[in-house]
Amino acid sequence: MAESPFKADIERVQKEYSEKMTPGAIAYIPGSSVINKTGSWRVFMPEFYRDKCVRCYLCYIYCPEPAIYLDEENYPVFDYDYCKGCGICANECPTDAIVMVRETK
Amino acid sequence: MVVRKPPITTREYWAPGHAACAGCGCATALKLATKAFSEAMEEKYGDPNAFAIAQATGCMEVVSAVFPYTAWKVPWVHVAFENAAAAASGIEAAWKKKGLKGKILAIGGDGGTADIGLQALSGMLERRHNVVYLMYDNEAYMNTGIQRSSSTPYGAWTTTSPPGKYSIGEDKPKKWVALIAAAHQIPYVATASIGNPFDFVRKMKKAAKVDGPAFVQVHCTCPTGWKSPLEKGVEIARLAIETGVWPLFEIENGDFHNIKIQSPGGGAKVKREGGKVVAIEFKKPIEEYLKLQGRFKHLFKQPEAIDQLREQIKAMWKVLGVEVTLPKPEE
């Protein structure tokens, strides 16, 4: 399975986590927002059917988070840690390879 | 099966974990804008990271930079609501003196650009700073809770343009900041939309590569403020293009006689003379765009208001030198 492009950011922020006030309240760890697992907001989750995917990249392009990255074969990988479940990917998918289903947690 | 390469860089400058609403069109726009910038900087300077952002107060600022965290993986500075263009001017000047190659991206919403930040924007453009100003236009003050801006379209509900006995909702036509920017005769001005991401990325790259200032106004769905279904964000933006509500154009060096118009799609018939678009016959009625949004719901009880909006859209296209016909929905 491919790695999230934010893996290094996640590791760094976990290691260097600090609330210590800096001069000017500057945030020094780029991409440190990855500590917030916004997947908990989700009501509907995208289910992906790889066999239907034509690798058009539209879901990858549109995802606002971004919670979709690409694997070694350029198929989309859904990062449920961050996916807020908006459903744009499923709505835009030209081959119905993405289907929104209610969260069962 | 032949697999195309991804159509855009996989480098990321906008990290997840930010607090934008689910389905935020502006978040998509910023993600794509930074990727486009990265490609442009790589092509122009051989350094994909040779850019920095100055951002106005607004939704995309408060969701992305909450101490001690940040969604940004690019140097980023926020100062206030009305001065992103001025702050960008200062950063650009500092980079010049430091001998840093690259371009500054200033970002503001429609309120921070069309209203309170218009003066600073005009100053930055007029002084010819090497800055791209990206206006993410979700057509109201969303950060403060959906108040009308001068970029709010005619007829739209907002909390300060509520429909009522004496009101059809917003009663002024939308102000097109792109045209004001173009009047500064700067190298490059464009409108774009998340409904056509490839066009948007192409324009952002062009804006990033020109020497001097550029301005891009990108239409972004706000499901919260537009009262629209989360999953329909891109579809709605696309319908805005296909119905004629949102024109896609480019103006170089303030040459209003040679405005480049992009084909809207959606079955629209485009008539060209000497390479120039002179007329467009739209096939989809604007109602198809309006009906997906709660902010226009009340208009369907007042068809004359929708006709009025149609007239305004025609007038806007006329400024662009294009005669348009806008169909009414079939009965």
Next chain:
Amino acid sequence: MPIRTVMKANEAAAWAAKLAKPKVIAAFPITPSTLVPEKISEFVANGELDAEFIKVESEHSAISACVGASAAGVRTFTATASQGLALMHEVLFIAAGMRLPIVMAIGNRSLSAPINIWNDWQDSISERDTGWLQFYAENNQEALDLILIAYKVAEDERVLLPAMVGFDAFILTHTVEPVEIPDQELVDEFLGEYEPKHAYVDPKRPITQGTLAFPAHYMEARYTVWEANENARKVIDEAFAEFEKKFGRKYQKIEEYRTDDAEIIFVTMGSLAGTVKEYVDHLREKGIKVGAAKLTVYRPFPIEEVRALAKKAKVLALLEKNVTFSVGGALFQDFSRALINEKEKPIIIDYILGLGGRDVTFQNLDEALAIAQKALNGEEFEEVNWIGLRKEIL
């Protein structure tokens, strides 16, 4: 070698900027400060100053561009006055909160309405809560020197706060006085390069400046600005000492004049100190025990120095060109803060005078003295007194 010449305070400020070698300057014309950006434009046009001069469309954008440039890690300078400073108000807090050591020259001028282009201190006094350091110059030499000192203090890692240097409209901005221009090499040694460790806009080290802080973090952010102001007390003393060593001119947070056996001490700031010192001489000739004191540093407010001064007098007579309506002058509040819990303290009397360019004459000062003497004799007195009012037109 230092050059002795004559110039206006505006020119002295421009010269100070030139000597400090800021990389980015952003300014907008306003009376009485306009000559500062004009002169800097000449320096840049002639190649004497290697800086980007951004000719902005407003003071709001002037300070915003300075914030952008300073956030990008370069030394910056601007100049303004009055309405221009008021227009910057919002961004002044931001510059301090983002810990950006911008230095700004102020041609101290009144605020509208009615519109008036002449001197008082209402403009910068009204910005006393922004977190900026504030210095006030008595003459054109001080205007030049204090701008250099302001950079030294502002950029100190223990401080990292913006600083403004005020000098009185027309009385100094437009008046030619002898000024010694310090040697560039010595200034270079004194200031060094500005290479901030905390703030930069560098693609190799991307950071996020200007964050939002929730209630869980906001107070700590504000407290660090408080701490930086506290730290500035010591750093200012160090900078004054180093300046004296290098350039031979001595500065103190509060400069005293004939205070040793004084019963009444007149306290003021800016060019009025010159008038008051002359007035003290005039009274001393008559055997009246008075002295004078001048605040060179107003923010951070020199609390310990005020307490030391208070020990020397029975009456502190505060002469101030500003007003906080329904309260008195700002100095009155600040002095009250410094002395309120002291066991022994002098009577403090507040005088509001010289607003909007009204001359302050010996006759006005006689009026002030008479009230102070009443207080000294245990008679009733007004705490806040408007001096030099034309009662006949009220």
